[in-house]
Amino acid sequence: MQCAEALRVQAYFDGEVDAVSALEVERHAEHCAECRSLLEHLADTRLRLRRDLEFPSAPSALRTSIGRLLDEETGQVAPGVAAPGVAAPAVAAPAVAAPSVAARARRRPRWRLRPLWLAGLGGVGAVFAAALALLIAAPWATNAVLDELVSAHVRSLMPDHLTDVVSTDRHTVKPWFAGHVDVSPVVADFADQGYRLLGGRADYFEHQRVAAVVYQHGAHFINVFAWAAAGRPLPQYTTRSGYHIACWRLGNLQYCAVSDTGWDELQGLTRLLRAAGSADTPQ
Amino acid sequence: MLPHLDAAYRFARWLCRPPSDADDIVQEAFLRAFRAFEGLRGGDVKAWLLTIVRNCHASALEQQRRRATVPLPDDYEAEGSPSPESVSAADEERRALRRLVAALPEEHREVLVLREMEDMSYREIASVTQVPIGTVMSRLARARAALRGNWLKDAAGEPSAVR
Ligand SMILES: [Zn+2]
Numbered sequence: 001m002q003c004a005e006a007l008r009v010q011a012y013f014d015g016e017v018d019a020v021s022a023l024e025v026e027r028h029a030e031h032c033a034e035c036r037s038l039l040e041h042l043a044d045t046r047l048r049l050r051r052d053l054e055f056p057s058a059p060s061a062l063r064t065s066i067g068r069l070l071d072e073e074t075g076q077v078a079p080g081v082a083a084p085g086v087a088a089p090a091v092a093a094p095a096v097a098a099p100s101v102a103a104r105a106r107r108r109p110r111w112r113l114r115p116l117w118l119a120g121l122g123g124v125g126a127v128f129a130a131a132l133a134l135l136i137a138a139p140w141a142t143n144a145v146l147d148e149l150v151s152a153h154v155r156s157l158m159p160d161h162l163t164d165v166v167s168t169d170r171h172t173v174k175p176w177f178a179g180h181v182d183v184s185p186v187v188a189d190f191a192d193q194g195y196r197l198l199g200g201r202a203d204y205f206e207h208q209r210v211a212a213v214v215y216q217h218g219a220h221f222i223n224v225f226a227w228a229a230a231g232r233p234l235p236q237y238t239t240r241s242g243y244h245i246a247c248w249r250l251g252n253l254q255y256c257a258v259s260d261t262g263w264d265e266l267q268g269l270t271r272l273l274r275a276a277g278s279a280d281t282p283q
Numbered sequence: 284m285l286p287h288l289d290a291a292y293r294f295a296r297w298l299c300r301p302p303s304d305a306d307d308i309v310q311e312a313f314l315r316a317f318r319a320f321e322g323l324r325g326g327d328v329k330a331w332l333l334t335i336v337r338n339c340h341a342s343a344l345e346q347q348r349r350r351a352t353v354p355l356p357d358d359y360e361a362e363g364s365p366s367p368e369s370v371s372a373a374d375e376e377r378r379a380l381r382r383l384v385a386a387l388p389e390e391h392r393e394v395l396v397l398r399e400m401e402d403m404s405y406r407e408i409a410s411v412t413q414v415p416i417g418t419v420m421s422r423l424a425r426a427r428a429a430l431r432g433n434w435l436k437d438a439a440g441e442p443s444a445v446r
Contacts, residue, residue, distance in 0.1 A: 016404065058309065
């Protein structure tokens with residue numbers, strides 16, 4: 001029968017577990033022949049798939065024809081004037097059917113005939129690209145930010161990713177941030193209270209440089225992210241994918257602490273940080 | 284500049300039977316995406332686009348089913364198969380692997396492709412396939428086990444559809 005740890009071993013292989021869990025999986029595999037061979041099979045399968053299968057790019061004809069269709073959507077091309085090489089629309093053509101190959105290749109989607117609701121906008125490549133850029137720059141959607149925080153936390157637990165500057169001295173860590181991120185977060189060592197300062201890291205997500213201060217509490221790591229506050233406030237306490245997240249604002253900075261510690265432990269650190277921040281942040 | 288077009292195209296190639304239908308699916312997906320992007324609030328654009336590709340494929344399949352013209356997987360033969368004389372052993376192995384992946388049930392194939400070929404996280408795969416992360420994990424495990432089992436059988440010379 002399959003070992004009960006098989007799914008966790010797979011998650012370990014896929015880089016989806018935190019440092020603590022990874023250690024447990026490694027220890028388990030030392031004693032479980034089945035999971036050792038599972039790890040070998042997973043690696044072998046990945047190697048063959050990535051080495052032997054094609055990774056085709058979209059054909060340039062497809063790229064061009066999508067560009068044309070989107071241009072029509074934005075009113076760049078008059079509806080009656082079919083672009084060269086594109087058959088006139090068959091009015092009754094269903095959006096997706098299975099006619100002859102030639103007909104499929106030439107078929108136009110039916111909503112090409114819809115009113116050109118986007119008339120008047122600029123060239124489509126530009127519009128689409130700008131729209132995507134815009135939504136990236138727009139005030140962060142709460143859920144997306146939280147997801148980003150969790151992935152940044154998980155990423156930091158990969159080997160050698162935790163800290164860019166290693167120091168338990170806040171007088172080393174804080175100036176380091178000045179040269180690497182756009183914000184100057186609260187940095188303090190709370191070793192006496194059980195939260196040891198490990199160092200700092202510059203993270204980058206959603207087109208913004210973010211400071212991460214790393215603490216260790218027992219066997220757990222806590223990332224405290226800080227960036228220039230903008231957009232909607234984040235929920236004060238929330239849990240995503242099994243990680244607890246505590247968020248607060250202080251001065252013009254948004255702080256978020258992420259960890260797999262218990263709530264009490266995480267709140268212990270956030271209380272200390274808020275107190276330290278209020279003491280040395282001019283309001 | 285069409286962001287993530289290559290990823291959308293690759294994903295559609297793995298979803299569609301025959302893979303040549305991918306062009307239509309991707310075209311439709313980009314139009315839907317273009318019309319819907321105002322509804323997108325941050326988050327992962329690639330996962331969002333691939334979700335639309337998947338939805339387009341699902342509705343195409345539904346239409347085909349209604350017309351009862353959906354080809355059975357066994358009828359599917361990868362297009363552009365070269366003549367047997369020009370095929371090297373390595374080529375043959377690559378084709379066999381591609382066929383084995385294509386033969387996986389769709390719900391297994393899609394998670395495998397998103398994980399191994401697009402290098403997406405469980406969370407991203409869950410959002411594209413619209414199932415919980417636990418389901419992604421178990422489907423991925425089954426897909427990998429089935430793929431491995433099938434190629435061991437294949438290597439042992441058991442009957443195969445490849446001519
Ligand atoms: Zn085991």
